[in-house]
Amino acid sequence: MTTHTGREKHLIRAYGDRRDDGIIQLSFTLPVTASEKAKEAAKLYCQKMGLTDVKVAAIERAAENYTFFVVYARSNVVLDYNEIDTPEIVIKKKSFHDLNAQIELEIARKVVVFGACTGTDTHTVGIDAILNMKGFAGDYGLERYPWFEAFNLGSQVPNADLVRRAKEKGADAILVSQVVTQRDVHKENSRAFIDETKKQGVHGKMTLLLGGPRVDHRLALDLGFDAGFGPGTKPSDVANFIVHQVLQRMGKEQKGAHYEGEPT
Ligand code: B12
Numbered sequence: 001m002t003t004h005t006g007r008e009k010h011l012i013r014a015y016g017d018r019r020d021d022g023i024i025q026l027s028f029t030l031p032v033t034a035s036e037k038a039k040e041a042a043k044l045y046c047q048k049m050g051l052t053d054v055k056v057a058a059i060e061r062a063a064e065n066y067t068f069f070v071v072y073a074r075s076n077v078v079l080d081y082n083e084i085d086t087p088e089i090v091i092k093k094k095s096f097h098d099l100n101a102q103i104e105l106e107i108a109r110k111v112v113v114f115g116a117c118t119g120t121d122t123h124t125v126g127i128d129a130i131l132n133m134k135g136f137a138g139d140y141g142l143e144r145y146p147w148f149e150a151f152n153l154g155s156q157v158p159n160a161d162l163v164r165r166a167k168e169k170g171a172d173a174i175l176v177s178q179v180v181t182q183r184d185v186h187k188e189n190s191r192a193f194i195d196e197t198k199k200q201g202v203h204g205k206m207t208l209l210l211g212g213p214r215v216d217h218r219l220a221l222d223l224g225f226d227a228g229f230g231p232g233t234k235p236s237d238v239a240n241f242i243v244h245q246v247l248q249r250m251g252k253e254q255k256g257a258h259y260e261g262e263p264t
Contacts, residue, residue, distance in 0.1 A: 010081040016072070024051075027070045034059055034067040042069040051075055087217050089227055093240045096140060103147035103243060106252055110149040111242060113142060114166040115175035116157035119189035123179035124155045126212060130175065130235050139234040148239065159189070159196040167200055173207040173242045176225075181214045187223065194224035207245040209238065 016023020030045070032038045039056050046054045051073035058070035094102060103111055115127045129136035131152040133143045142150040151169070153162060166174045176193055178186035190210055197203040203224070210220040211229040220228025227241060247253035 008082060012079050012081050013077070014075055016074075022075045022077070023053075023072060024075050025057075025070065025072050027068065029062050029066055029068050031066055033065055034061045038067045039069075042067075042071060046071055046073050087221055089217050089229075089237075089241060091237055091240050091244075093236050094243075096145070096236065099236075099239060099243060100145055100147045107147075107243070107246055107250070110147055111173075111246055112149045112151075112169055112171045113173045113175060113242060114151045114153065114162060114169070114171050115177065116153035116162045117155040117177040117179065118157050118159055118162060118193060119178070119185065120156060121178055121180050121186075121189070122155045123177070126179060127152065127175060127177035130211070130233065130238050135235050137232075137234055139236050141235045142239055145239060159193040160200075163193070163196045163200045163202060166206065167202050171206055172246050173209060174202075175209045175211065175238070178210065178212040178215065181212075186212060186214065187219075190220075190223045190225070207242055209241075211238075 013020045013022045014024045015021070016025075026046075028042075028045075030038060030041060032041060039059050042056050042059070043054045053072075053074040055072045056069055057072055058068075060068045062068040093099075113131075115131050117124050117127050128141075130141060131143055131150050132141040135141035135144065142148045143152070151165070151171075153165065162174060162176070174197075176190065178189055180186065194203065194208070197206070197208060207227075208225045209227050209229065210223065210225040211233060213231050215228045216230050217228040220226075226245065229238060244253060
């Protein structure tokens with residue numbers, strides 16, 4: 001199908017049992033005690049969202065006066081996939097060995113990175129997955145790369161300290177992890193971090209990365225970072241991205257000459 005502009009449409013609907021049946025699964029919590037009435041409330045709630053064929057598949061007490069539901073239902077929403085335009089980081093990763101060899105040859109010094117979970121956030125597992133020696137999902141963390149020098153400052157690190165420490169060491173990149181998102185605290189912390197980098201004169205001079213389970217590339221760009229990394233990020237994604245950025249700053253790689261695909 002084409003539009004009046006001649007562009008192809010790519011219409012999509014949710015896939016449940018059959019192509020285009022519009023069946024979705026959703027889960028949510030209501031602040032009521034688990035009961036038949038609560039189940040009916042969950043059903044009505046979904047119907048008010050415009051869903052039909054609502055089936056409450058699971059109902060479970062979450063806490064006192066809170067019930068968790070899993071629901072299957074039909075949605076009539078149709079999307080034109082070709083209308084979606086979103087920034088994306090596409091990285092053709094070099095292998096661990098090749099990336100280190102490239103740093104040695106083309107940068108000729110260690111790439112220095114600082115990372116922390118900032119503000120009041122105590123969740124360190126994400127930033128540790130990226131930086132720690134043992135890494136994540138079969139991938140080495142940046143501490144394991146002989147041509148990276150990685151400093152992991154841990155959790156609840158004030159923005160000013162993280163920026164100051166990175167600046168003192170002349171870091172190439174700062175990695176900020178934000179996991180708690182209640183009341184958009186991650187955005188508030190991230191904006192404060194960017195303000196701090198401007199105050200300390202490093203904004204635009206270092207690569208600034210934001211990561212966390214509810215972070216995506218667009219959000220990070222909007223907040224003033226160079227890139228955003230969400231769930232499932234591997235340390236090698238980050239290592240390759242940073243090396244690419246350093247080479248760009250050195251004028252050795254063109255902007256937009258990003259990599260594609262997986263390492264060989
Ligand atoms: C473990 C955990 C804890 C541990 C943390 C221990 C530690 N040292 O980290 C403890 C028990 C301390 C904890 C405490 C709290 N927690 Co907690 N916690 C979790 C839990 C179960 C897992 C998080 C985790 O480790 N994920 C695994 C890592 C590997 O995933 P990740 O963080 O997404 O990281 C990946 C990517 O996002 C990315 N990434 C992450 N950061 C960065 C940074 C950069 C630069 C890059 C490039 C990539 C990157 O790379 C990683 C690898 O792929 C989640 C629920 C869940 N299942 O997710 C709740 C959860 C995050 N916690 C939650 C809450 C509310 C809290 C508390 C506020 C609870 C309370 N009332 O006290 C406190 C927080 C206190 C505080 N001040 O922060 C909520 C957050 C809700 C929200 N929307 O904000 C969650 C979602 C649970 C829930 N459903 O309610 N928690």
